[in-house]
Amino acid sequence: MAWEALAKMRDANPLVQCITNFVSMDFMANTLLAAGASPAMAHAIDEIDEFVAIADALCINAGTLSPEWLASMKAAGARARQLNKPWVLDPVAAGATSFRTSACIELLALGPSIVRGNASEILALSRASNLPPTKGVDSAHDPSQALGAAKSLAEKYHCVVAVSGAVDLVTDGTRVVSVSNGVPMLQKITASGCSVTALIAAFAAVYPREQHLEACAFALALFGLAGEIGMSKASGPASLRLQLIDALHGLDQATVSSGVKISEAS
Ligand SMILES: Nc1ncnc2c1ncn2[C@@H]1O[C@H](COP(=O)(O)OP(=O)(O)O)[C@@H](O)[C@H]1O
Ligand SMILES: Cc1ncsc1CCOP(=O)(O)O
Ligand SMILES: [Mg+2]
Numbered sequence: 656m657a658w659e660a661l662a663k664m665r666d667a668n669p670l671v672q673c674i675t676n677f678v679s680m681d682f683m684a685n686t687l688l689a690a691g692a693s694p695a696m697a698h699a700i701d702e703i704d705e706f707v708a709i710a711d712a713l714c715i716n717a718g719t720l721s722p723e724w725l726a727s728m729k730a731a732g733a734r735a736r737q738l739n740k741p742w743v744l745d746p747v748a749a750g751a752t753s754f755r756t757s758a759c760i761e762l763l764a765l766g767p768s769i770v771r772g773n774a775s776e777i778l779a780l781s782r783a784s785n786l787p788p789t790k791g792v793d794s795a796h797d798p799s800q801a802l803g804a805a806k807s808l809a810e811k812y813h814c815v816v817a818v819s820g821a822v823d824l825v826t827d828g829t830r831v832v833s834v835s836n837g838v839p840m841l842q843k844i845t846a847s848g849c850s851v852t853a854l855i856a857a858f859a860a861v862y863p864r865e866q867h868l869e870a871c872a873f874a875l876a877l878f879g880l881a882g883e884i885g886m887s888k889a890s891g892p893a894s895l896r897l898q899l900i901d902a903l904h905g906l907d908q909a910t911v912s913s914g915v916k917i918s919e920a921s
Pocket of ligand 2: 747845
């Protein structure tokens with residue numbers, strides 16, 4: 656299944672428009688290219704309407720948020736919704752400041768098909784936690800602590816919510832799928848979360864909304880698997896970043912079929 660999904664995505668070579676943070680742009684674009692998608696980083700408010708119209712999917716990332724960028728993000732999310740194009744939200748560091756948390760909640764209300772965050776971000780968006788606050792862009796919680804929050808967000812906003820971590824959890828509010836690929840060293844590469852969110856958008860581009868839970872799980876598993884292969888050749892975070900890109904590009908049927916670890920959870 657994951658192999659068919661990757662082959663389908665590579666064949667379609669979807670154009671993924673990314674409105675993302677300055678830190679992630681390079682790694683995100685290279686992740687998309689290596690996997691078989693076509694990235695474009697475009698955020699000027701003046702070109703949002705036309706760009707979203709030619710994109711196959713949109714990735715909105717709050718990492719280096721400013722009021723100007725937020726206006727572009729809102730316009731893009733609304734335009735994507737109007738044109739029935741999938742868009743994915745990465746609520747980077749939601750919970751760190753009230754500006755960021757409110758902005759992400761406003762974006763959620765515009766109807767993303769998928770939200771992917773770490774556990775602290777998902778807890779912050781649900782505002783359902785008495786746990787200690789987030790550190791910033793990194794998580795202070797485990798995905799299992801955020802599963803209830805993910806389910807309620809998915810129900811409230813009619814979307815798929817993915818909580819990443821050692822074991823990623825993906826839910827539509829009813830079903831829960833877990834993904835066990837990946838290596839801990841991914842936490843030592845900045846923008847690994849941002850990049851997997853963009854990859855999720857690439858897979859969402861080639862599946863209808865009712866299959867976005869599966870599309871999201873495939874993207875998480877394949878990114879994690881590329882991380883595992885990359886780690887076997889790496890000596891630290893810098894070489895893992897490089898090897899991960901090569902591994903994504905080189906994924907073949909045998910490797911994907913034997914390496915993907917996706918299972919139905921509850
Ligand atoms: N401890 C871990 N073991 C294996 N994979 C991990 C681990 N932590 C994160 N990952 C993987 O790293 C990627 C980024 O996830 P995460 O670090 O949670 O996002 P963010 O960078 O947004 O905080 C995901 O593909 C996730 O599955
Ligand atoms: C360090 C940093 N600061 C603002 S955005 C960003 C990158 C965050 O990337 P990720 O959430 O994928 O770790
Ligand atoms: Mg992140």
